Amino acid sequence: MTLHRNKKKKDEEEFRDIYTNPISERQLPKNELPEKISDPAAIRQLISDELFMDGNARQNLATFCTTYIEDEVRELMDLSIDKNMIDKDEYPQTAEIEQRCVNILANLWHSPEIKDSIGCSTTGSSEAAMLGGLALKWRWRKKREKEGKSTEKPNIVCGPVQICWHKFARYFDVEIREIPLKKDALGMEPDQLKQYCDENTIGVVVTLGSTYIGIYEPVEAIAKALDEIEEEKGISIPIHVDGASGAFIAPFIHRNLKWDFKIERVKSINASGHKFGMAPLGVGWVIWRNAIDLPEELIFNVDYLGGQMPTFALNFSRPAGQIISQYYKFLRLGREGYTAIHEDCAKTAQYLGNELKKIDILDILYDGHGGIPAVCYSLKDEKNSGFNLYDLSDRLRMHGWQIASYPLPSNRENQTVQRILIRHGVSRDMVFLLLRDLKKELEHLKNNPVANSSEKISFHH
Numbered sequence: 001m002t003l004h005r006n007k008k009k010k011d012e013e014e015f016r017d018i019y020t021n022p023i024s025e026r027q028l029p030k031n032e033l034p035e036k037i038s039d040p041a042a043i044r045q046l047i048s049d050e051l052f053m054d055g056n057a058r059q060n061l062a063t064f065c066t067t068y069i070e071d072e073v074r075e076l077m078d079l080s081i082d083k084n085m086i087d088k089d090e091y092p093q094t095a096e097i098e099q100r101c102v103n104i105l106a107n108l109w110h111s112p113e114i115k116d117s118i119g120c121s122t123t124g125s126s127e128a129a130m131l132g133g134l135a136l137k138w139r140w141r142k143k144r145e146k147e148g149k150s151t152e153k154p155n156i157v158c159g160p161v162q163i164c165w166h167k168f169a170r171y172f173d174v175e176i177r178e179i180p181l182k183k184d185a186l187g188m189e190p191d192q193l194k195q196y197c198d199e200n201t202i203g204v205v206v207t208l209g210s211t212y213i214g215i216y217e218p219v220e221a222i223a224k225a226l227d228e229i230e231e232e233k234g235i236s237i238p239i240h241v242d243g244a245s246g247a248f249i250a251p252f253i254h255r256n257l258k259w260d261f262k263i264e265r266v267k268s269i270n271a272s273g274h275k276f277g278m279a280p281l282g283v284g285w286v287i288w289r290n291a292i293d294l295p296e297e298l299i300f301n302v303d304y305l306g307g308q309m310p311t312f313a314l315n316f317s318r319p320a321g322q323i324i325s326q327y328y329k330f331l332r333l334g335r336e337g338y339t340a341i342h343e344d345c346a347k348t349a350q351y352l353g354n355e356l357k358k359i360d361i362l363d364i365l366y367d368g369h370g371g372i373p374a375v376c377y378s379l380k381d382e383k384n385s386g387f388n389l390y391d392l393s394d395r396l397r398m399h400g401w402q403i404a405s406y407p408l409p410s411n412r413e414n415q416t417v418q419r420i421l422i423r424h425g426v427s428r429d430m431v432f433l434l435l436r437d438l439k440k441e442l443e444h445l446k447n448n449p450v451a452n453s454s455e456k457i458s459f460h461h
């Protein structure tokens with residue numbers, strides 16, 4: 001088959017409307033590859049039309065991820081669309097840019113010796129968490145083998161963690177000890193650790209910016225509790241900080257908080273560049289305090305400028321654009337820009353928290369102070385409200401808003417909460433409009449109780 005059409009046919013087509021093109025007069029193929037080649041403009045249009053069925057990303061207040069994208073980022077993404085970041089030999093400048101980002105983050109997170117710390121980009125925090133967890137497992141195993149002790153039952157201890165840690169535990173055969181929430185607590189508390197840690201604990205994961213609520217778990221106090229365990233039992237347990245959101249926020253707006261490599265026990269940190277790092281979707285980071293914290297058996301060497309470059313990743317081929325855009329964001333915003341944007345987001349979240357406090361049927365669990373820019377709340381009396389928060393999510397969806405509703409983690413799973421995330425591009429005006437719609441829909445639900453409340457399924461990042 002040839003891609004060239006004869007001139008007459010081409011002229012005819014130029015006068016046609018895309019919607020009179022034969023391909024748009026029938027359903028698009030859904031299961032089988034079409035036999036024939038098609039007009040690119042028509043196909044592009046029809047696929048774009050299908051995408052209208054998706055929610056509007058800017059109104060998605062359930063996601064932590066970047067939805068406001070500068071034109072310069074689009075241009076850089078376009079420029080690098082054909083670059084594979086793993087080909088370090090072919091794209092040495094991209095490799096160098098990745099290393100610069102690693103250095104910037106190691107510095108930002110107070111690595112004691114930048115030249116000794118090591119890190120890499122990933123597809124997001126999930127891959128970064130797997131790599132962090134694997135390093136903990138390997139280090140623990142090597143130490144146990146040296147001591148002639150069993151390596152059969154590794155465990156990892158954490159508070160309510162994002163699903164990626166459950167995946168890590170299952171995929172890599174590690175028992176996960178997720179500490180249940182104490183009554184009225186919103187995260188793991190230091191005095192709970194003693195009961196869960198033992199000589200088989202490969203590490204404790206502390207979340208800076210809980211997925212469920214938005215608070216920071218207290219890294220410093222948890223490190224102190226682990227110091228006490230070490231003194232008492234002689235076992236030294238490292239900390240991995242899951243800073244998917246918080247590691248890009250705390251360095252700018254919570255500068256007095258001690259959570260990073262300033263704490264000796266913190267051996268590795270992950271963060272999502274595509275969340276509060278403001279890079280486009282598809283990039284995360286993991287940094288180890290010291291090269292010795294990443295066992296060398298986990299490192300593979302790839303060709304690089306005729307030499308070898310160490311890499312550690314679950315993927316091989318990966319687009320370079322996200323890494324380049326992350327570097328753009330670092331240079332474009334600097335400390336000043338990140339601080340200004342996150343401060344604004346935090347203030348908007350706190351404004352929203354204050355406004356929600358005025359709604360008497362809501363109970364505010366997190367009002368945007370001290371953690372990530374977000375709010376989290378439940379119904380004071382769900383049983384007697386005549387509706388639940390899933391119903392409210394459904395009603396808000398009619399206005400285009402996507403708000404996550406879900407149960408709290410173990411020990412408080414009977415409580416349903418709703419979380420609203422405020423990130424770059426969610427303006428005060430948008431929040432004002434959201435509040436207008438939320439109040440209207442709460443009023444509607446109060447006056448029109450729901451006979452069969454919505455199923456407990458909801459989008460939750």
Ligand SMILES: Cc1ncc(COP(=O)(O)O)c(C=O)c1O
Pocket residue numbers: 064123124125126127129162164207209210211242243244245272284461
């Ligand atoms: C605390 C935490 N860890 C890990 C992840 C997974 O991040 P990613 O979506 O970048 O893989 C998330 C996502 O929301 C998160 O909140």
